[in-house]
Amino acid sequence: MTKKIIHVAVGVIKAGNTLFICKRPDDKHQGGLWEFPGGKVESGETVFEALKRELIEEVALTIHSSSQLMVIKHDYGDKCVKLDVHVVTDFSGDAHGAEGQLSAWVAIDKLSEYNFPAANVEIIEKIKTQF
Numbered sequence: 001m002t003k004k005i006i007h008v009a010v011g012v013i014k015a016g017n018t019l020f021i022c023k024r025p026d027d028k029h030q031g032g033l034w035e036f037p038g039g040k041v042e043s044g045e046t047v048f049e050a051l052k053r054e055l056i057e058e059v060a061l062t063i064h065s066s067s068q069l070m071v072i073k074h075d076y077g078d079k080c081v082k083l084d085v086h087v088v089t090d091f092s093g094d095a096h097g098a099e100g101q102l103s104a105w106v107a108i109d110k111l112s113e114y115n116f117p118a119a120n121v122e123i124i125e126k127i128k129t130q131f
């Protein structure tokens, strides 16, 4: 049987050479690890609409545009995800963990000090070479 793939809109929020990251709550899938904020694309939504909704909910930012960086499929065994990763530089608001989660603006060359889910390894490699 083919596994259901969960489509996720992921936002790499960038200001200068820093990125905004959040810590996933312990009780969630891949909990306790750091992430780029975002969440599941609901039926009928475009990726941009999902990203916009999730970033308001999770980090209180309103985004005005985004550009696709990459798409990554990853099978965690218990869940299979397709991460639609977008870079966001055009936003308004004061980023913070709006759901009470830890968050931080981190310099790109310090990202390796944070533990991310396995699917993020490729994203971080690309960011380091491209930005």
Ligand SMILES: Nc1nc2c([nH]c(=O)n2[C@H]2C[C@H](O)[C@@H](COP(=O)(O)OP(=O)(O)OP(=O)(O)O)O2)c(=O)[nH]1
Pocket (backbone or CB within 6 Å): 008, 009, 010, 028, 029, 030, 034, 035, 036, 037, 038, 039, 040, 054, 079, 081, 083, 117, 118, 119, 120
């Ligand atoms: N947001 C986000 N999710 C990631 C990243 N890397 C990664 O493997 N994931 C996985 C973990 C989850 O299985 C899935 C995203 O789910 P999510 O928990 O953010 O979804 P959501 O915000 O809609 O929240 P909920 O439905 O669980 O309440 O993608 C990442 O950098 N950011």
Ligand SMILES: [Mg+2]
Pocket (backbone or CB within 6 Å): 037, 038, 039, 040, 054, 058
């Ligand atoms: Mg989320």
